[in-house]
Amino acid sequence: MIVVKKVLIIEDNEDNMELCLLLLHGKYDLVSSHNGTDGIEKAHNEIPDLILLDLSLPDMNGKDVAKKIKNNEKIKHIPIIALTAHGLDSDKRDALNAGCDYYIEKPFEIRHLLEVIKSYV
Numbered sequence: 001m002i003v004v005k006k007v008l009i010i011e012d013n014e015d016n017m018e019l020c021l022l023l024l025h026g027k028y029d030l031v032s033s034h035n036g037t038d039g040i041e042k043a044h045n046e047i048p049d050l051i052l053l054d055l056s057l058p059d060m061n062g063k064d065v066a067k068k069i070k071n072n073e074k075i076k077h078i079p080i081i082a083l084t085a086h087g088l089d090s091d092k093r094d095a096l097n098a099g100c101d102y103y104i105e106k107p108f109e110i111r112h113l114l115e116v117i118k119s120y121v
């Protein structure tokens with residue numbers, strides 16, 4: 001029996017969302033959200049195997065989303081990969097301290113993203 005892993009993409013930029021959906025279509029069961037509040041709810045209801053999280057969201061920043069997920073007993077085990085245009089070392093450190101398991105800067109190399117996702121699921 002083949003088990004298809006579920007990936008939740010929390011991304012407010014339509015182009016970035018479409019790119020992620022296109023890259024992962026057919027490889028994973030995909031769930032998408034365009035803001036942090038909805039993303040946290042979907043993480044709780046869907047229990048994905050991995051979360052791709054933009055750190056710049058319209059309703060709350062991604063670091064706060066990561067903290068809320070990691071402080072929830074039901075979903076704290078889910079790995080979070082931060083996807084962000086913020087490339088400072090302090091941004092990376094803050095994201096990892098907030099609970100993100102990995103950090104990828106935009107624009108990203110497609111092969112690298114796919115390899116990282118595969119390593120977590």
